[in-house]
Amino acid sequence: MRAWGPEQATGAPNSQGPGDLESAWASLTEDGRDEWLLLEYLNAVEPAQLRVFETFNPGAVVKITALDADDKESLLWEGTDPLRNGPPAGVAEFALNSAAATQRIKLYLASREVAGWNEIDAVELLAKDGSRQWAHLARASSTYAEPAPVATTTRVADEFSPYLDQPVVVLMEDSSKVHGVLLSSGKDFLILRADRNSRVLMLNKSKILTLEIVGGRD
Structure with a gap:
């Protein structure tokens, strides 16, 4: 994972104490824009609560929404972050409004109102059925991380070559599964087109446990 990349907000928290730590997501600028x-x-679950692990300059979350398959947003919460003007780090807990089942949650941060980088290490989603889960993918409006490696269509002859252009399921080391069509295999990353929303995903090969074909293409 890239230092300060949005991917740092996936999985369980791993930052050791408060501070400007590369194990959390940080935006490109301190206070240049909202994020x-x-x-x-x-x-996909009916959301009940969100626990946001804020590790540096907390208190900037002002709105939380859920996204459906068509990217339509539904408001889950809006207000003042409970960590605003509080401790240097902590876990902000947000009770969410009723909503349909969703797999995607979006946090809005008023970064210009809370000085410094507002860094987030992890976000736990609690459902109405009592289940709990950590995010397995993340994107952000900006990041202080180095640019991600550019996706390439160069096809490297390796152990993944037999699966090119096939629908596959990839099991990652955090137990998440990614479904899609394998487009290419580079030195360090696999490029897939996701089944659910046709987004192109870049998967770190070092984080992959297994890859299997799930059936022939139509």
Whole structure:
């Protein structure tokens, strides 16, 4: 994972104490613009609560929405972050409004109102059925991280070559599964087109446990 990349907000928290730590997501600028963080979870659930692990300059979350398959947003919460003007780090807990089942949650941050980088290490989603899960994919409005490696269509002859252009399911080391068509295999990353929304995903090969074909293409 890239230091300060949005991917740092996936999985369970791993930052050791408060501070400007590369194990959390940080936006490109300290206070240059308002920001957002979009998180995707493995299972679609009816959201009940969100626990946001804010590790540096907390208190900037002002709105939380859920996204459906068509990217339509539904408001889950809006107000003042409970960590505003509070401790240097902590876990902000948000009770969410009723909503249909979703896999994607979007946080809006008023970064210009809370000085400094407002860093987030992890976001836990609690469902009405009592289940809990960590995000397995994340995107953000900006990031302080180095640019991600450019996706390439160069096809490297390796152990993944037999699966090119096939629908596959990839099991990642955090137990999440990614479904899609394998487009290419580079030195360090696989490029897939996701089944659910046709987004192109870049998967780190070092994080992959297994890859299997799930059936022939139509």
